[in-house]
Amino acid sequence: QLVAYEVKRMRAEEGNKQKILRHIKELAEKLYKNENPYPAVTMHKVQKPTEGCHLRLHQKPFPRLDEGTVQWIIDQATAKLQTAPPAVKAEKKCMVPSGPPIAAIMERNGNALANSARRLEVVRNCITYVFENKMLEAKKLFPAVLRAMKGRAARHCLTQELNLHVQQNRAVLDHQQFDFIIRMMNCCLQDCTAMDEHGIAAALLPLVTAFCRKLSPGITQFAYSCVQEHV
Numbered sequence: 001q002l003v004a005y006e007v008k009r010m011r012a013e014e015g016n017k018q019k020i021l022r023h024i025k026e027l028a029e030k031l032y033k034n035e036n037p038y039p040a041v042t043m044h045k046v047q048k049p050t051e052g053c054h055l056r057l058h059q060k061p062f063p064r065l066d067e068g069t070v071q072w073i074i075d076q077a078t079a080k081l082q083t084a085p086p087a088v089k090a091e092k093k094c095m096v097p098s099g100p101p102i103a104a105i106m107e108r109n110g111n112a113l114a115n116s117a118r119r120l121e122v123v124r125n126c127i128t129y130v131f132e133n134k135m136l137e138a139k140k141l142f143p144a145v146l147r148a149m150k151g152r153a154a155r156h157c158l159t160q161e162l163n164l165h166v167q168q169n170r171a172v173l174d175h176q177q178f179d180f181i182i183r184m185m186n187c188c189l190q191d192c193t194a195m196d197e198h199g200i201a202a203a204l205l206p207l208v209t210a211f212c213r214k215l216s217p218g219i220t221q222f223a224y225s226c227v228q229e230h231v
Helices: 007-013 017-035 067-083 102-108 110-131 135-148 152-167 175-190 194-208
Strands: 212-216 219-222
Touching: 007 017, 110 135, 110 152, 110 175, 135 175, 152 175, 152 194, 175 194, 175 212
Parallel strands: none
Antiparallel strands: 212 219
């Protein structure tokens, strides 16, 4: 319904905090009523007798309850409950028009998409610099790459780019390259969620057994030895 009816109103409100807040408040009330359709039942509190009240003089004895009257009240309440409508609210189905074309919404997300593309470009450039041994350039981009790893698209991009380099037989790295790649992989796995387990983490598995460095003649260290602590 928001997409169908409120787009114009939301655009008109842009830049006016008071109107935006009022709008959010209205939405919040609607959502709250939707989740809590029945008002809370008020409980009648029975007051406790005060301390020492049993020592008072002229205390009225509690009246005898008439069994017939009590039973009549109970029967009345039971009959009311039986005829009462069910507590579940009948669901009203309604057709919601499709609203403005999706392009109108995409315009607003244009900046986010541009930012995302820029992040991926930074990841690609940094990896290229590492493999071309342009370490100064890679160092400049590195903080931005680690920040970008918070997004799934950037993590996916990292696995794709590294895979391309493995296919080009560029898996044996020098110490500095190895350090950069390991830090990227660690950062990528650190920000992975359970949803990424069969995607990004699985895509990294063959890569961590491919990338390596020569520690001394006949001794090779593979990347997995540095990233195997991740869940």
